[in-house]
Amino acid sequence: MSTSSIDFHHLVTGRDFTPETESKLADLLDAAISGTASAQVTADGIDKLCPRNEDAESFLWSLWSLFASVAKRIPLDDPRLQSLVEVLKALNAKKTGSVEIWGSQHELWADMPLFGAVMREEWNGSPEFDNKPDQATKIAQWLSLNSFAARLLGASVSSWTNFAIWELRGGLEEPLSTDEARDTHLITASEWITQAGQVLYNETKNSIELDSQATQALSPGSLIEGTKSGFNEERWNFWKKRLEELSADASAEAKKRAEKALEVIKSLEA
Incomplete structure (x- = not known):
């Protein structure tokens, strides 16, 4: 380290x-x-x-x-x-x-x-996965920024669940163009669940009605079209399934973090 x-x-x-x-x-x-x-x-x-x-x-x-x-x-x-x-x-x-x-x-x-x-x-x-010379630095910074934001949400310092949904949508609800994109998004999605899983799960269980602006901002990705915007159990279950699917071919690091996130989910649902 x-x-x-x-x-x-x-x-x-x-x-x-x-x-x-x-x-x-x-x-x-x-x-x-x-x-x-x-x-x-x-x-x-x-x-x-x-x-x-x-x-x-x-x-x-x-x-x-x-x-x-x-x-x-x-x-x-x-x-x-x-x-x-x-x-x-x-x-x-x-x-x-x-x-x-x-x-x-x-x-x-x-x-x-x-x-x-x-x-x-x-x-x-957020990284564009364009193989430019600074890509590795941008990815590392993106991972750290997401962990920072997730920790603040988990500690109730912030209430920005929108950032969590945007990253979970980008990583788990949309097709991913490269292996590096998959691994990066798998790590950030896992970090949100690991660091702020209790908050996200509570939001899921207490699914609320959204106004039109929030409905648009928190809409689901293309792989789960038709699902309601915001937090809901269908979306939560889809995230869980995608973590399992994507981790099957992921790098060792991404797989390890996805497995940790799945353990958190299992504990929350127990």
Whole structure:
């Protein structure tokens, strides 16, 4: 497992932070990820840096973008990825006021304003499996980003079940063009179930009526057309079947992760 260092001072530059904030944020995250500072101490430090005025919007957008950038640079099974999640869990639990974002008041950390919007932009970076020189890097970053998002959903820091459905749809409900696409999507789909399976299963059991916008956004893929949008038992069972089917010819790594996800499903259904 790689434990390559992350240059936090490089990652914080070029964002909407003051030079002083850049330096403090870099030091805070470096200490948290290296294990020399607790998640709580790091969260307290970030909270103190966040403006409570019109500058909050640019600060938060840059902060969440920074977290995503850090997550993408941590290998999938590296414990530093969970350390990053622990910082966000500690932030999410803080009750230190509200801010106005896009004309509405939001609890600063309970609502994590703009985090979902930032992650939605990150979702545009899914690999295209075009055999370009940077493909391996893009795939590795996509795996880490999905694990990061799934861990946050599983920890109830976020409620972005839409990202889970989009990745499960892309990996399990659509034809896959190459073996590498199959293995990548099998790993990300498995990661969502492994890290956030309880949340996804609860959504499945409590299937709710969707408005027209959500119905379109959370629609099923071409391999399961006719199924209702959103979470439902037919879709859940299809995911389970596809994990079994795709893992039969998958790489050893993808097969191992799919088997782990299937164990989680079995436990949830017991």
